[in-house]
Amino acid sequence: MSQSCIHRTTCRLCRSRNLELVLSLTPTPPANAFITAADLNENEERFPLDVFFCRDCGHVQLLDVVDPSILFKNYVYVSGTSPVFVNHFKNYAAEMIQKFKLGKEAFVVEIGSNDGTLLRFFKEAGMGVLGIDPAQAIARSATQNGIETLAAFFTSKLAETIKAQDGQADLIVANNVFAHADDLHDIVKGIRTLLKLPGVFVFEVSYLVDVYEKTLFDTIYHEHVCYHSVKPLRDFFKANGMELIATQSVDTHGGSLRAMAQLAGGPHRVEPSVAEFIKREEALGLDKAATLKGFSAKISKLRDELHALLKKLKGEGKRVAAFGAPAKATTLMLHFGIGPEFVDFIVDDSPLKQGLYSPAFHIPVVPSAEIYNRKPDYLVILAWNFAEPIMAKHAKFRQDGGHFIIPVPTVQVI
Numbered sequence: 001m002s003q004s005c006i007h008r009t010t011c012r013l014c015r016s017r018n019l020e021l022v023l024s025l026t027p028t029p030p031a032n033a034f035i036t037a038a039d040l041n042e043n044e045e046r047f048p049l050d051v052f053f054c055r056d057c058g059h060v061q062l063l064d065v066v067d068p069s070i071l072f073k074n075y076v077y078v079s080g081t082s083p084v085f086v087n088h089f090k091n092y093a094a095e096m097i098q099k100f101k102l103g104k105e106a107f108v109v110e111i112g113s114n115d116g117t118l119l120r121f122f123k124e125a126g127m128g129v130l131g132i133d134p135a136q137a138i139a140r141s142a143t144q145n146g147i148e149t150l151a152a153f154f155t156s157k158l159a160e161t162i163k164a165q166d167g168q169a170d171l172i173v174a175n176n177v178f179a180h181a182d183d184l185h186d187i188v189k190g191i192r193t194l195l196k197l198p199g200v201f202v203f204e205v206s207y208l209v210d211v212y213e214k215t216l217f218d219t220i221y222h223e224h225v226c227y228h229s230v231k232p233l234r235d236f237f238k239a240n241g242m243e244l245i246a247t248q249s250v251d252t253h254g255g256s257l258r259a260m261a262q263l264a265g266g267p268h269r270v271e272p273s274v275a276e277f278i279k280r281e282e283a284l285g286l287d288k289a290a291t292l293k294g295f296s297a298k299i300s301k302l303r304d305e306l307h308a309l310l311k312k313l314k315g316e317g318k319r320v321a322a323f324g325a326p327a328k329a330t331t332l333m334l335h336f337g338i339g340p341e342f343v344d345f346i347v348d349d350s351p352l353k354q355g356l357y358s359p360a361f362h363i364p365v366v367p368s369a370e371i372y373n374r375k376p377d378y379l380v381i382l383a384w385n386f387a388e389p390i391m392a393k394h395a396k397f398r399q400d401g402g403h404f405i406i407p408v409p410t411v412q413v414i
Contacts, residue, residue: 013236016056022292023051026335031221031327034356053289059232066222093121106170111154112177116147159190168196174203179226210255214409218332230277246271321376322346324383380405
């Protein structure tokens, strides 16, 4: 194993060694490791993408942990470039303010705050806010834009410092980061330090139920070391001085879980949603390794379908490009073997990715104007969770005779 990656031998939630391999995907470079033209001949390290099931608590996870500084210090994803996410965060903030009756005196801390999109809505409501994010350029930019952001990884030690300087928080939020961290025990220790007793910790993560039901296998990549379900989370919080009080489904990333927890002995009652979610997980058999082992066949079927379609189109002399360079595209393209022989270029609206090349296959990433300059016949929407707004925005491509291909959760040609 390289120095850039360690292999852990215990469950991230319950620390058991009783772990079983349930799914092996093609090893990949870090999913967001887009490269410059100057680095095209450099050797890119690929890391295992093996998914394990804990036979003791039921948690599903990667055990190969890529050095987080490789994954996050030069991060190129920002929420603010997506109108869908901006709207999601606006509603999210409003909902939390109402549900937990947060007033102007409230202090809101966000772990993995990215460009400050969510915190801005709390700030506009008159609250004190603080962001924490290890992506240095993004954190610096957020601070310059009025959302104070510490460029750091959240740890229990940092929580002590924040508590001493700023006091405790009424609300701590973490979106798509509670699945990214290897040491969740230390993060929860930090949350316990930083949270007021009546306060609440709210987080959103990719939900194992959605990953399984919709075959969202491409949301499995090295940044996501956890694939959460409610039962293991409930038991984990209980073992760590906290209590899971509510769960809800949200439609980001193809299907996510929003969960809320308080300190043990906090004032909020446990809502029926927690038990309802656990019941659904058990009905699907997600508490059994055999169910997850069956997931592999569903993925292979999807791969064969997409491969056959692209092969047929290329055989007919059609030009194919892709839309969207999200992290999930790296898993999909490598596991499905969709490289430059199928896809000429990738369009992405993020200026941070334009001019770069995709990990491993080195397909160029270009602005959307290139759709109309180069006129491909088909566009594979790799950012499939944004398929509707992408197709609406590029209706002209279809009017000009182009077709869209949506690869997940089922292969569709539109």
